Amino acid sequence: MTPSPQPLGGLRIVEGASFVAGPSAGLALAQLGADVIRVDPPGGGSDFLRWPLSSTGDSLFWAGLNKGKRSVTIDHRTEQGRELLLALATAPGRGAGIFLDNMVGRHRLTYDELRARREDVIHVHLQGRSDGSPAVDYTINAEVGVPQMTGPQGVEQPVNHVLPAWDLLSGMVVASGILAALLHREREGQGAQLELALADVALAGVGNMGWLAEAEMRGGPRVRQGNHMYGSFGVDFETSDGRRLMVVALTEGQWRALRDVTETGAVFAALEQALGADLSQEGDRYRLRETIAAVLRPWFAQRDFGTVRELLERAKVLWSPYLDMAEAARAARADETSVAAEMDQPGIGPLLATGRPLRWAGTGAPPVPAPRLGEHTEGVLSDLLGLTSEEIGRLQDAGVVRVSGDGSQQSRRPSSPELPPGAPRQRGLPARA
Amino acid sequence: MTPSPQPLGGLRIVEGASFVAGPSAGLALAQLGADVIRVDPPGGGSDFLRWPLSSTGDSLFWAGLNKGKRSVTIDHRTEQGRELLLALATAPGRGAGIFLDNMVGRHRLTYDELRARREDVIHVHLQGRSDGSPAVDYTINAEVGVPQMTGPQGVEQPVNHVLPAWDLLSGMVVASGILAALLHREREGQGAQLELALADVALAGVGNMGWLAEAEMRGGPRVRQGNHMYGSFGVDFETSDGRRLMVVALTEGQWRALRDVTETGAVFAALEQALGADLSQEGDRYRLRETIAAVLRPWFAQRDFGTVRELLERAKVLWSPYLDMAEAARAARADETSVAAEMDQPGIGPLLATGRPLRWAGTGAPPVPAPRLGEHTEGVLSDLLGLTSEEIGRLQDAGVVRVSGDGSQQSRRPSSPELPPGAPRQRGLPARA
Numbered sequence: 001m002t003p004s005p006q007p008l009g010g011l012r013i014v015e016g017a018s019f020v021a022g023p024s025a026g027l028a029l030a031q032l033g034a035d036v037i038r039v040d041p042p043g044g045g046s047d048f049l050r051w052p053l054s055s056t057g058d059s060l061f062w063a064g065l066n067k068g069k070r071s072v073t074i075d076h077r078t079e080q081g082r083e084l085l086l087a088l089a090t091a092p093g094r095g096a097g098i099f100l101d102n103m104v105g106r107h108r109l110t111y112d113e114l115r116a117r118r119e120d121v122i123h124v125h126l127q128g129r130s131d132g133s134p135a136v137d138y139t140i141n142a143e144v145g146v147p148q149m150t151g152p153q154g155v156e157q158p159v160n161h162v163l164p165a166w167d168l169l170s171g172m173v174v175a176s177g178i179l180a181a182l183l184h185r186e187r188e189g190q191g192a193q194l195e196l197a198l199a200d201v202a203l204a205g206v207g208n209m210g211w212l213a214e215a216e217m218r219g220g221p222r223v224r225q226g227n228h229m230y231g232s233f234g235v236d237f238e239t240s241d242g243r244r245l246m247v248v249a250l251t252e253g254q255w256r257a258l259r260d261v262t263e264t265g266a267v268f269a270a271l272e273q274a275l276g277a278d279l280s281q282e283g284d285r286y287r288l289r290e291t292i293a294a295v296l297r298p299w300f301a302q303r304d305f306g307t308v309r310e311l312l313e314r315a316k317v318l319w320s321p322y323l324d325m326a327e328a329a330r331a332a333r334a335d336e337t338s339v340a341a342e343m344d345q346p347g348i349g350p351l352l353a354t355g356r357p358l359r360w361a362g363t364g365a366p367p368v369p370a371p372r373l374g375e376h377t378e379g380v381l382s383d384l385l386g387l388t389s390e391e392i393g394r395l396q397d398a399g400v401v402r403v404s405g406d407g408s409q410q411s412r413r414p415s416s417p418e419l420p421p422g423a424p425r426q427r428g429l430p431a432r433a
Numbered sequence: 434m435t436p437s438p439q440p441l442g443g444l445r446i447v448e449g450a451s452f453v454a455g456p457s458a459g460l461a462l463a464q465l466g467a468d469v470i471r472v473d474p475p476g477g478g479s480d481f482l483r484w485p486l487s488s489t490g491d492s493l494f495w496a497g498l499n500k501g502k503r504s505v506t507i508d509h510r511t512e513q514g515r516e517l518l519l520a521l522a523t524a525p526g527r528g529a530g531i532f533l534d535n536m537v538g539r540h541r542l543t544y545d546e547l548r549a550r551r552e553d554v555i556h557v558h559l560q561g562r563s564d565g566s567p568a569v570d571y572t573i574n575a576e577v578g579v580p581q582m583t584g585p586q587g588v589e590q591p592v593n594h595v596l597p598a599w600d601l602l603s604g605m606v607v608a609s610g611i612l613a614a615l616l617h618r619e620r621e622g623q624g625a626q627l628e629l630a631l632a633d634v635a636l637a638g639v640g641n642m643g644w645l646a647e648a649e650m651r652g653g654p655r656v657r658q659g660n661h662m663y664g665s666f667g668v669d670f671e672t673s674d675g676r677r678l679m680v681v682a683l684t685e686g687q688w689r690a691l692r693d694v695t696e697t698g699a700v701f702a703a704l705e706q707a708l709g710a711d712l713s714q715e716g717d718r719y720r721l722r723e724t725i726a727a728v729l730r731p732w733f734a735q736r737d738f739g740t741v742r743e744l745l746e747r748a749k750v751l752w753s754p755y756l757d758m759a760e761a762a763r764a765a766r767a768d769e770t771s772v773a774a775e776m777d778q779p780g781i782g783p784l785l786a787t788g789r790p791l792r793w794a795g796t797g798a799p800p801v802p803a804p805r806l807g808e809h810t811e812g813v814l815s816d817l818l819g820l821t822s823e824e825i826g827r828l829q830d831a832g833v834v835r836v837s838g839d840g841s842q843q844s845r846r847p848s849s850p851e852l853p854p855g856a857p858r859q860r861g862l863p864a865r866a
Contacts, residue, residue, distance in 0.1 A: 032613050204773075
């Protein structure tokens with residue numbers, strides 16, 4: 001494989017963030033070649049032992065979201081620690097002077113004090129709500145109507161989805177905001193003060209798809225549709241051997257492919273006639289979704305998964321098998337072109353990690369291990385701030401920084417009993433089996 | 434309000450995309466001040482009537498995702514149309530020469546032919562899978578294990594979430610990729626060929642949170658937990674008047690706040706003793722989630738929503754009410770600082786639309802109407818390519834472009850019968866009621 005281009009080589013971002021959104025912004029930039037320095041208090045931030053944990057008791061979550069970054073531990077609550085952080089965030093360099101902060105309701109460092117040190121600093125403040133009050137993905141999602149639309153038909157209560165989608169999305173909004181600010185700085189010489197609230201990302205997300213306007217025009221929320229896709233035809237089917245698949249006919253061509261492979265053309269022509277419908281139109285496919293699904297269901301129920309797969313592939317139907325997370329991991333291992341690959345994570349061991357999905361000049365970027373907590377404290381303070389070993393030693397003695405030892409398992413809680421240590425990996429599931 | 438900065442003023446992106454991911458990339462860039470020219474075939478792309486529809490039969494989805502762009506209609510399947518598109522995508526300008534394409538399995542225009550016209554062109558090809566085979570959010574999500582983890586406990590079948598999270602996320606990955614490529618071009622003078630597959634974004638998304646590695650170590654998928662948050666404590670509760678809320682105790686401080694306001698400290702201290710647990714640890718809160726929820730539930734069930742809200746707010750508990758989409762719209766209208774605001778969308782009328790969530794120097798960007806389809810064909814061909822009215826007229830006669838008429842309601846399907854025309858808007862719900 002040709003080495004992946006590092007288009008953001010020369011950039012340096014100081015990341016004072018935790019959990020998903022902030023760290024995933026830094027991850028995306030690191031995967032494009034930026035030097036991302038994650039700063040945590042000695043002992044780790046509040047996400048340092050966030051689940052899922054490995055059988056060694058380390059956080060697979062933390063390891064996944066901090067791949068390819070440098071880790072520095074500084075206690076920003078001390079006067080000296082604040083000073084170090086301020087110096088790091090405003091250190092010279094054309095691609096430096098970028099600070100990401102996700103303290104809730106207040107700042108580790110304010111824009112004004114950063115700017116006093118470096119006029120063109122770029123400061124991003126990420127938080128739950130724009131008024132400074134706390135909120136997380138799990139609370140925000142409840143407020144934007146999604147759990148009332150998710151889940152099986154007939155369920156009365158809200159159904160949370162497990163994916164922290166607003167966190168992931170906010171992370172990429174932050175990454176694009178930093179890049180926009182850098183581009184602006186390259187062109188105009190000015191810094192920028194950016195702020196982003198998860199709550200605003202979520203409301204804009206549902207608003208951009210027209211969901212807010214729809215609810216107002218409808219005079220109430222859209223009703224829950226189970227696994228049916230909204231506004232066109234798409235739903236899950238079960239094969240004779242109990243496998244489930246998601247089948248979608250979003251466009252007219254996809255609808256024709258599905259109808260033809262299931263040899264239901266005459267049935268649907270008669271139905272269109274009887275019901276005054278035109279199933280080439282997505283709206284009519286949606287209105288008649290239950291009827292369409294009922295007509296198609298026996299075709300799937302009469303065939304095993306292998307047969308269904310072969311016929312759907314040949315007919316170019318748009319579909320996917322449902323895979324559980326372990327099956328998804330196996331499929332990824334069986335696929336040489338996958339964005340996931342085995343990687344040796346220091347402190348944990350070999351694990352399946354994911355690289356950069358964006359391909360640049362034909363290549364992605366393979367996963368790179370996360371640092372041990374505090375691994376780069378000494379190097380960063382020495383290289384970027386010119387501190388001597390003695391100065392760093394004194395800071396360590398004063399509890400301001402910690403240069404090593406944070407990566408040890410001491411004082412950790414035992415790992416989840418749900419995780420058997422050394423459970424064997426299963427391999428070899430074909431990519432779409 | 435001070436006018437919002439336009440940090441990407443001077444940029445021009447030609448967007449040949451449809452549905453969510455590609456258009457949401459263009460939307461994010463347009464909301465930062467870029468000139469985004471969406472190119473569709475005459476009559477509209479395959480998402481032109483995507484649901485939700487307004488009571489006028491227009492797509493609220495299309496209007497939401499194309500806010501603030503220019504719209505040009507060119508039939509790229511004709512020789513002359515391809516030539517026009519090529520010329521637009523490679524037109525001169527320091528911030529121009531950027532083309533986003535999401536044709537499945539092939540290209541509207543290849544990188545090589547674009548580059549032959551403009552050496553430093555930036556080309557992004559967005560598709561379902563990296564091998565060119567089609568996939569959409571709804572099929573991809575089935576393959577990455579999420580529907581097996583979503584939904585009420587006890588449900589056996591996969592539960593799709595309704596939010597096209599991978600689409601939204603892919604859009605922001607594209608936006609950040611374009612900005613990274615522009616920054617790289619500013620600094621190095623080189624263009625870039627970028628490719629992104631939804632399937633890779635989804636796999637990287639679950640991988641980055643450690644979910645793939647966890648499933649392998651566990652030897653199987655994580656089991657479904659209903660509305661419980663994974664790895665810490667968070668679940669929904671019902672008040673005496675039937676309102677539901679999501680309550681989260683992710684950090685130790687949040688746990689203390691919840692325990693104290695519900696006056697359950699002694700109960701949990703006794704439980705910790707009896708069960709050998711330490712509820713200040715998120716792992717123990719997760720393991721004992723059912724017990725914790727059962728202890729707390731009566732407190733919520735004995736109080737009405739107003740009382741619960743007041744007590745939780747005062748105690749700084751992390752929580753949100755569940756709002757359905759209509760309630761979310763009302764709350765947004767009642768909140769003067771909301772990213773959502775009423776906007777007059779030509780062809781549809783006043784509706785609740787959303788602006789830019791990212792605040793720059795203290796201000797967001799209010800929503801700007803979407804164009805009528807083809808509204809800017811004549812202006813763009815004239816201004817950017819120097820075509821005369823006569824030349825444009827000949828192209829229109831040949832069916833290559835259409836300068837007007839696409840915005841009319843003729844030949845449209847009737848709007849959804851589920852949408853009562855002119856349903857009154859309800860206002861005045863307090864922001865967090």
